[in-house]
Amino acid sequence: MSAPLIASLRDNSAIRDTSRVMTICNACRYCEGFCPVFPAMTQFRTFDAPAADYLANLCHNCMACYHACQYKPPHEFDVNLPGTLADTRADSYQAYAWPGSLAGLFHKNGLVVSLSVALALAAVISLTVLLVDAEVLWQTQTGAGAFYRIIPHALMVLVAGSITIAAGAALLISLMRFSRAVGLRAAELFSPRVICRALSDVFTLRHLGGGHGDGCNTGDASFSNQRRYFHHFTMWGFLLCFAATCVATLYEYGLGRMSPFPWTSLPVLLGSSGGLGLLIGTSGLFVLKLKTDPDATAPHRLGMDYALLILLFSISLTGFALLFWRDTPAMGILLAVHLGFVLAFFLTLPYSKFVHGFYRLLALAKYAAAKE
Numbered sequence: 001m002s003a004p005l006i007a008s009l010r011d012n013s014a015i016r017d018t019s020r021v022m023t024i025c026n027a028c029r030y031c032e033g034f035c036p037v038f039p040a041m042t043q044f045r046t047f048d049a050p051a052a053d054y055l056a057n058l059c060h061n062c063m064a065c066y067h068a069c070q071y072k073p074p075h076e077f078d079v080n081l082p083g084t085l086a087d088t089r090a091d092s093y094q095a096y097a098w099p100g101s102l103a104g105l106f107h108k109n110g111l112v113v114s115l116s117v118a119l120a121l122a123a124v125i126s127l128t129v130l131l132v133d134a135e136v137l138w139q140t141q142t143g144a145g146a147f148y149r150i151i152p153h154a155l156m157v158l159v160a161g162s163i164t165i166a167a168g169a170a171l172l173i174s175l176m177r178f179s180r181a182v183g184l185r186a187a188e189l190f191s192p193r194v195i196c197r198a199l200s201d202v203f204t205l206r207h208l209g210g211g212h213g214d215g216c217n218t219g220d221a222s223f224s225n226q227r228r229y230f231h232h233f234t235m236w237g238f239l240l241c242f243a244a245t246c247v248a249t250l251y252e253y254g255l256g257r258m259s260p261f262p263w264t265s266l267p268v269l270l271g272s273s274g275g276l277g278l279l280i281g282t283s284g285l286f287v288l289k290l291k292t293d294p295d296a297t298a299p300h301r302l303g304m305d306y307a308l309l310i311l312l313f314s315i316s317l318t319g320f321a322l323l324f325w326r327d328t329p330a331m332g333i334l335l336a337v338h339l340g341f342v343l344a345f346f347l348t349l350p351y352s353k354f355v356h357g358f359y360r361l362l363a364l365a366k367y368a369a370a371k372e
Ligand code: SF4
Pocket: 024, 025, 026, 028, 029, 030, 031, 032, 065, 066, 068, 069, 070, 071, 072, 079, 081
């Protein structure tokens, strides 16, 4: 089924409520300067599924419009724009997910990710204990190639490579379906001005400034940039870890140097800076999420958010444990635990909250293209 057809056939409570609330907002327009959602909204007279998906992914959940709104509950109009758009946003990930047979993984996503972590950990740890000679597993392994005496290099490359390619392809196809549905053409996306504008919005997290630069509302009507800062720690932390993996691959294949690398080497410096960023960012976002006013959210979607934060935190924590205790007999089991978390992350990547950054980038690109 094509993406536009999927979108046109979708008619659920999230889409209907987005259409209802956006129609009220389009008449009211009090929040016009808060974020791109309101200027973008004015391009529509009616709000079908693609329009709702586009606007929902343009929203950064800053809550400013909830606290400013004179029509929020208990007013009979019952306007809760951040909550309504959060529900539609999560629904859009499911609608465009590929293959469609796995789209249901977005339903009860917190549980799905937790089960995936448990299964991946159980599989990697038990296979390591069963298949690796106890003499090797429980003895100190040091020097170049120490990790590969526990888990063979070829096996790591085969598993990591095939899962990364499959996850990347699934995510790419999902994003192409979303782009087609919301009417973002390739020529627009790859226009230098459009992509630069969209990337600049993403990398500066401009719209987490709440439109005035003072930040988001979390638990109450006061403003704070904490959410923006913790998002920066998380996003740049992840990118630094990704850079560390790329540099380590280059070292191994280009320079013939095998991991584990020295503490002062570039892959370790990049990875530990990124890991620290992830620890700070994800724990900060977790605490802020606990403080979020439940009336201004879609509470049944929060499991997805918590699951990704805990997974990224766990990957960083076990990465540091491996770094600190790699020259001890605990290295083998720490490596298995760390790789179990990493495996769960890549297995669930196209079906977890991780996709939100890419959907938001495309929505921002469409917004930038409309302004050209
Ligand atoms: S959120 Fe409320 S105040 Fe803001 S534009 Fe919509 S209806 Fe008006």
